[in-house]
Amino acid sequence: MTTNSLTTSQGAGRAGDKVFSGAAMAAGCLILAVLFGVALFLVVQAIPALTAPPESIQGGHGFFAYIAPIVVGTLIAAVIALVIATPVAIGVALFISHYAPRRLASGLGYVVDLLAAIPSVVYGAWGAAFLAKEISPAYDWLANNLGWIPIFAGPASATGKTILTAGIVLSVMVLPIITSLSREIFLQTPKLHEEAALALGATRWEMIKMAVLPFGRPGIVSAIMLGLGRALGETMAVALVLSSGVLTASLIQSGNQTIAAEIALNFPEASGLKVNTLIAAGLVLFVITLGVNMIARWIITRHKEFSGAN
Amino acid sequence: MSKRIDVKDLNVYYGNFLAVEDVNINIEAKSVTAFIGPSGCGKSTFLRTLNRMHEVLPGARVEGEVLLDGDNLYGPGVDPVTVRTQVGMVFQRPNPFPTMSIRDNVLAGVKLNNKKISKGAADALVEKSLVGANLWNEVKDRLDKPGSGLSGGQQQRLCIARAIAVEPQVILMDEPCSALDPISTLAVEDLINELKDQYTVVIVTHNMQQAARVSDKTAFFNIAGTGKPGKLIEFADTTSIFNNPAQKATEDYVSGRFG
């Protein structure tokens, strides 16, 4: 072949392409490396606590005896938060997607987003200074009237700084997460399904029950899972609100502790093996939230493929 | 300026799917060639292989040769970027850069490649290109306004001005009028007639009257069925394609019996 005039090109430009795409890929790989690093460094720093003689760990019975009650406490707080937040969040999402006047809807969505914008430490301060005080009469009432139920066993905490208060504060914090995801899913309900239901003479609620909720169910489930992930890992609401202690069945007495708050309260002054113990606790929290989030993401992707096939 | 294109035994694939099969065609310099055919017959796909734009789509590849005045576009060491500076393209929907003024849109090919150009030379280039695209009189007073503020037809002529500003040898047009109203279409068709004095123009169109109006030669592409590759059925002077086609399929198509 004779010389091809098209092969003469500026080599510099080609190099620019390579450098740029390489940098983009490196950035992506860096993220994977960071996540891997999070796991690795937590494991490395946690090992001394896991292998230390049981009596040198706080409590004197080894790491698992130390971590088990606060894992349970973490779960209790998260479950309280979800039990309160889920129905309200779904109601709010329905309100914005199907009830509110169209012109108001985006503004109302922004109001709910404001809930997410408020820093967690402010929620914690509000829970400790305002909510705990205001709510303690209700705890007295619960202890007096429903005290035979173990979770409401008295005497109620006089300060109101209980796991239930912490759970309520957490519920406010996870509410915008569940709301915004559910709202998005509800808005994606095929208009045809909705109109078909309305054309059959269904009331608005029947239409929602027939078309919107079944369509949105996987989305709601994953939204709740993401909310759970947030509630499990949230620190400040618990650290500031809860007057912590040993694992207690009653939700209206002081006591219980969560992993995140345990770390926040003790890490700044910790030294030696205590640091490793707390990092090991962080590792446990990491693994739990990672599992919860992966399940949530898995549900979302599965759902995406499903709806894409339609 | 303007070069001829010779295509030899070209197959186009998307992954393992053969989209266009065995095309041989010789496109003269300084002429207008129209590609017609039913939807999905591969005429746009084939057009994109003439400046290697198909490579933008993942998995697309070709076998065979495309010669631009004897230089193979797919020869070893050929940079697709160099190919595209020689073979420009205008798209179905007008797509001026929304962040740029009219003037910057025309200069985009020069500026985006970071070539240094003096202000005087730039002004001259802008005027020359816009005059060449029949747009100068309409926009000369608002060169610093955003290009997206123009009408659809004006935007499309702006895109043509942008393409000729890099001084290509060939201009490919992929259904340039399908998103335009009849008056804007007329303006663009007039422009195509003028462009062939300087450039080799290849145009894909759905509109047979348009092909008849603007082109010197016409290529008819067809597809045997869904999942089958598109093929070049007939390539001849436009008058003979429309009045005296050699193939039955061509006659059926141009007389409106299918497609």
Next chain:
Amino acid sequence: MTATAVRKRSALTKGQLPKSAPYIVLAVALVVGAAILALIGFNAFGWGLVSAILFAVGLVSWSGAVEGARKAKDRLATCLVVGAFLIALLPLISVIWTVLVNGIPGLITPNFLGTSMNGVTGAFDNKAAEDGAPVLGGIYHALLGTIQITLLATVISVPVGLLTSIYLVEYGNDRPLARAITFFVDVMTGIPSIVAGLFAAAFFFAIVGPGTKTGAVAAVALSVLMIPVVVRSSEEMLKIVPNELREASYALGVRKWRTITKVVIPTAISGIASGVTLAIARVIGETAPILVTAGFATTINNNVFGGWMASLPTFIYTQILNPTSPSNPGPSDQRAWGAALVLIILVMLLNLGARLIARIFAPKTGR
């Protein structure tokens, strides 16, 4: 109007409550609610709650009697949905009110924004609480620390996040690596903030030495939280840049990287900038990761890379939990709420800024 009023009722509106029914029920519920509350001791919250319950019960049972069970159920659902929204508003209003009421006295203290806690001891606070002396000390050091830490976190996160989103949108093509990155970025958004803090702490303990606590460590922790947010928002913004613009640029013989930097990013810049601002707003209020990485400081520290550093969130936290004067926490509380007010204002300004950026820098289309 009178003509329609006297007209025989249409068959289509038979068996329905009049349009004004909810208002009538609401008025009755408010009056009865006030009466009940008057008996057991009036408070606004109880009045609202009792009235809401009365309203729902009244409207649903009236509707059940006139319109039938299906309609009544529909009305009940409407009541519950609207009720849920109102309940969600309660904490928002309550939090903002609490912060305003408690924060303004702190904020208007002279020099609150201009002084640090250097030299402010419990003795001063005792004096302030007992003799009414002015509350000393301020948040200058914390404000400065927050700005430095957040700035450094942004400087780390934006290039990494933006480049990653470019990789995902422009180069990824659904390759396994791109899918892995997408998945793990999603997972990363769910990392508890305290774990991000522990990671940064563990990393620097291992690299620099045990007990390393500086502003930079905190910035790394915040970056771990910020990067996934930047990636996701930039990815969305790059995706909505029309492919036609990329093709137009390629067809002019422009290289891919120049197309991306000169065409794609400028087109998406308003959305990207607004996403970055929201990401900053998200991490600026993070407390837990800073708590375990930057330590506590009461003095001004201008060096992110050396020494302990204060920040607004940790300042609030320590002032509440460990008041400067344990016997008189009042002045500490006042400072904490003042700092909380400043922090909320910062976050709201950033949110507002994000919306403004999105509007101002959006590509102009004016004719």
